[in-house]
Amino acid sequence: MSTPDPAPAPRAEDFAGGRPIAFRNATVITVDSGGVLDNADVLVVGEKIEAVGHHLDVPGDTLEIDATGGILTPGFVDTHRHMWQTALRGYGGDWALTQYFVFYYLQWGQVFRPEDVYAGNLLSALESVDTGVTTTLDWSHGLRNPDYGEAALQAFREIPGRFVLGYGDYLGAPWEWSNSQEFRAFVTKNFNAPNDMLGLQLAFDVPGSAEFPEAGAFQAARDLGLRVTTHAGVWGATTDTGIVQMYDAGFMDEKVTYVHSSTLNEQSYQKIAATGGTVSVATESEQSAGQGYPSSWAIRHYGIPASLSMDTSVWWSADFFSAMRATLSADRSRDHLEAHARNETIVANRLRAEDVVRMATMGGAKALGMEDVIGSITPGKKADLLLIKNDESPAMTPILNPYAHVVYQAGTADVHTVVVNGKVVKYDGKRIGLPLAPIADKVAASVEYVRSQLGEERWFADMHPEIQPDEEIENPYKYTSGDAHVTAASED
Known part of the structure; x- marks a missing residue:
């Protein structure tokens, strides 16, 4: 019997009609009991995953995507990103955390307008779906009043991703704004019905x-039935004292996510574990800004569930491949260093690539209370999917260890297809109906305004903070004349 001709490759415009979609012949990382399936199919009907398996029968009008040579994973979930700061992408690339606090909290946070929040969120939201981050929690702590919140939400309504607004105002008192009539009206207006997209x-x-x-803000969250996300264990800023206060007041539970959690003591980690909390690990941030050593190494000893996050594009991008890679490497580095201090040798790495893929997917879903909705390729869940495939990339062949391949070999250039809630938003490496130019124009206008408020001198000075030079250590060794070896200076 002859083999039927393969279905023609779909075009971008074919995805507009809401037809079923089938990924064929993929390496499928289910992040579920199915594990990894080789040469498998995934069928999407409407908003949901209909079936996962081999040689699936599909409806006659199904659009089929040839996923041969690719890896299909759940969409990534970022549980902590200050999206409104994306318009100043890379501006603080040489900052430590002190410069960040001074710039936003003490000097210039008040110059940002609702339209600046909108522009930053719009660019960040586009970047999310473009890089396979199908769900993002916007840790939006620049919302000085609900008009700013409306601007943040408007960006999310224009980009077909899944978003959670973490409403915050670092220039105000959370126990006051969370209980204000205007904030309650904002919640009623925008979140009066269940919506897993927003x-x-x-x-x-x-x-x-x-x-x-802050007890007043925790109580407001409980009154409104909302989860809480809070920066904890940040060197010099949020300490174990805050954990003690939360625990003693009865506010620590499974609805709280602790961001960073890098400098907490044993009792604080035990309290998070005992109350069912989760930790959002932002490894690139913790390595560079100075919150403390990335916390995955510490929290896994206490069994605390972890998710991953990218923090802010004023420093870093939305590249979740980088987040996974940095987390795995930092954890292993700490493991080796701790063993060496005991004069021992690590003979098998404890944290595996599979673990950080889970952090990037189901870990994020759990932190958002959405583990029954997203985070794995499971029939009945919402279809948030990422096909990693690039037939022209040397790094995409061969695929021998799929988890390790996602973490250490693949990159954002290999993001072939992105599906959010059953809708294809990117196919064959190109976004569908999501041009950059109109967004870039809004971002450029925002940057021009903020720059004008700072003035040219401050704009450049704040971008390049002065540092004190390190005191050089006198070297007692130097090259002798006429040969290539090094000798002690005292012998010269």
């Missing part, structure tokens, strides 16, 4: 002041 959390920090006024 969610809401409260985003605020607990710096540990003796009065613990």
